[in-house]
Amino acid sequence: MSIATAAPGLTAGTWNIDPAHSEVTFTIRHLMSKVRGSFTEFSGAIQIAEELAQSTATAEIKVASLDTRNADRDAHVRTADVLDVENHPTFTFTTHGVRAEGGDHYLDGELAIKGIARPVTLEVEFNGVGEDPWGGTRAGFSATTTINRKDWGIEFNVPLKGDKALLGDKVDIQLEIQAVRA
DSSP states (O other), X not given: OBHHHHSTTOOXXXXXXXXXXXXXXXXXXXXXXXXXXXXXXXXXXXEEOSBGGGXXXXXXXXXXXXXXXXXXXXXXXXXXXXXXXXXXOEEEEEEEEEEEETXXXXXXXXXXXXXXXXXXXXXXXXXXXXXXTTSOEEEXXXXXXXXXXXXXXXXXXXXXXXXXXXXXXXXXXXXXXXXXXX
């Protein structure tokens, strides 16, 4: 499928992620509800090819930029108990390809957390292309996936009464990406 058919207005070339206008967020069950968090420092680029399947993307997330709006919790999550920021300061994502199924688009890639790389598929929504007030061209994308934190060696938990645990294993990841044409 050509890029013109899949994403009208998107042109082949390099599109750099604009972290000031993008978000990397996650949700995980904590006790009886869910906690949301984000990473505030990240970078990446999207290489759009004429044939959509040949497009690629790379991203790097600074793990120390974790923010769940609770400084004590954030400090603990950064320790070796959970994410081990001292020994693993970044997460990386590299794509293997883009594919379309029906009207949906998927980005297949590899997510590396704590030195462990595993395959991940993001469901991607193209939000359009437009000119910005500074003379640039921007494209917007939304993407989601769900991972099991234990697949990346994140085992920390506290047992609770009734065969429950402090943290769920499932982590929902949400991306809102605005990229600028290089």
